[in-house]
Amino acid sequence: MARSTDPSRPVLPEWEVSTWLNTPAPINLASLRGRVVLLHTFQMLCPGCVAYGLPQAERVHQAFLASELAVVGLHTVFEHHAVMTVDALRAFIHEYRWSFPIGVDAPDGRGGPSRTMARYGLRGTPSCLLLDRQGRVRLHHFGQLDDLRLGSLLGRLIAGPDEPHQVDAAGSLRSAPAAQGDAVVCEPAGCSTRAGAR
Amino acid sequence: MARSTDPSRPVLPEWEVSTWLNTPAPINLASLRGRVVLLHTFQMLCPGCVAYGLPQAERVHQAFLASELAVVGLHTVFEHHAVMTVDALRAFIHEYRWSFPIGVDAPDGRGGPSRTMARYGLRGTPSCLLLDRQGRVRLHHFGQLDDLRLGSLLGRLIAGPDEPHQVDAAGSLRSAPAAQGDAVVCEPAGCSTRAGAR
Amino acid sequence: MARSTDPSRPVLPEWEVSTWLNTPAPINLASLRGRVVLLHTFQMLCPGCVAYGLPQAERVHQAFLASELAVVGLHTVFEHHAVMTVDALRAFIHEYRWSFPIGVDAPDGRGGPSRTMARYGLRGTPSCLLLDRQGRVRLHHFGQLDDLRLGSLLGRLIAGPDEPHQVDAAGSLRSAPAAQGDAVVCEPAGCSTRAGAR
């Protein structure tokens, strides 16, 4: 398995979703193997998510073949828990016409960040994770990401061979194989420094 | 050679440039083999080029590694010849700070479309051509092209194996090998129909 | 009184607000006499309000002197009542940093449009009403309104004499005195036809 030769690239562990919207059945990560995945995490009352992140996720969902790329939203609530409920999210999705599957991240039950958000080490919203066809994290980005770079990363992951390329959202888009022990792009801290969130 | 197995994908013939700007030496297509090429053809008095096409070419030039992708501009004058001169173009480039190499397409000497424009069958400006690392035309697009799709195409061409993928700018981004006799994406007429210029 | 000579221009009746946010004390229309008023009515889950209407109201609030112009928001809920609560609105205002006073329109108690919305004959959200210094309705507009036209109307109302000008948001901005019996601009139906949103 490719990932065993590249221990610095973790396979993303499963998310923990309490409710799914916009999909007839629950979705788990294992079922998405073989397709590139864009995971867009957001909160319905996050201005940057509404203005930039979610419209971009929708554009990606419209632009790519479902057989090659899956777009999944994850509602990762870490504030205003009392009003960002499932019913509120349902109304929000209806009004904005988001068409991709959206999971409600399981609350931690103590008013903190939701469970998957904590598990994945997300810094805030919007955050996006790109997974290659083996489920390995190839980008972990907090904040805005321009369409040209995101498109390029998606194109590389869809068309590329399965050997690990090193991709990031920074000025250069390197395809050299990651050296053993090379800095892992998908660490939140690393990404936030190198990917240059706007 | 891959291209010999895919006769429907022509290698782009050389351009005919009378003057080069923004480059210390003339550039020919042969010297770009091994890199993906974005050829952006424009006129300095074309509103769509100034508002959309040239800024996009500049963004691509800034976003990708020069070792992987070459952005080349081509000033293909087919109207207002008396005022879109080399000196005018030089002032235009200076004021707008375009930083990628730009060639002046050789005039036909009779007031019609410039020579390379005619040779390549360009319908107007802006037009862009994407070439893979073997110099084969993978996209021939007239009009606007959104960043997400352009980025995806560039990423596919940079990361992909050398076997011909079929790429276009339409809603789906197919990677299935082109069947023998499949419609050629790079024909101007075909592209204008299928790529859906905005 | 000017309005007695212009019966076709109604003084807007008082709104009925259940809760005020972003203001130390309730606001009534009578207290705003002498100032031009921009009343922006919205719902927190209305995409057009979030993308266009509310940012424009905020820009107006920042651009004009409070002594000349008052910007007032009104949350007129007519759908998704269970989730567009006062607490949800408070979180929304906090996240988006809206800085002008916002009133919660009194619910009708039966799940229909809120009371002031019905009283004013609003067609939906976003809607804006412009009142002159006498509290007369000078524009009643549903949908988007460009900044140039809105700015012009506000400038006319602030600088103009108290005699009624006829203002609308259409292509021409007429200042001729309204003839007796002239079509009333502030009727919802009339505005929607003549003001030509966008």
Place this chain on the structure above:
Amino acid sequence: MARSTDPSRPVLPEWEVSTWLNTPAPINLASLRGRVVLLHTFQMLCPGCVAYGLPQAERVHQAFLASELAVVGLHTVFEHHAVMTVDALRAFIHEYRWSFPIGVDAPDGRGGPSRTMARYGLRGTPSCLLLDRQGRVRLHHFGQLDDLRLGSLLGRLIAGPDEPHQVDAAGSLRSAPAAQGDAVVCEPAGCSTRAGAR
């Protein structure tokens, strides 16, 4: 004469135009008395003019009644004289479909800023001057100006009485009569400090 009571507000002296385009006859300032005037000065190879200034002038031209407001463009060349010729300007106007009258500012004959540009003390392009119905300068602005503020100023000048209001493009839009000896808004230096472009 109104201006004699307000010596701090100069009546703009006549421009000196060598060629007029987009108008059947030459235009002089005296003939525009009684109407508010937006004078937009630009160069065809100035990126800010093409991206912001000229489109805004066109929007104003479309939005207001010709009987109330005149929009006039002035091509004030101060660089690249050899290529920003009358013929080049004519092609530029044709391609961009500018529809308002545009005058070519008379060259100084020595390669410096054109004559009216020097006479009016313009700092660069784009610059706009707003004149009230008496031809007095009410705004002299270098750089971008947002639609909301420009619209408000135009509305004030169109609707206002003939007594001098003090208008500027800054955060507040004061309508108090200018005191004797009050700082003149229309001085280039004063405007650039107080109007806070952008």
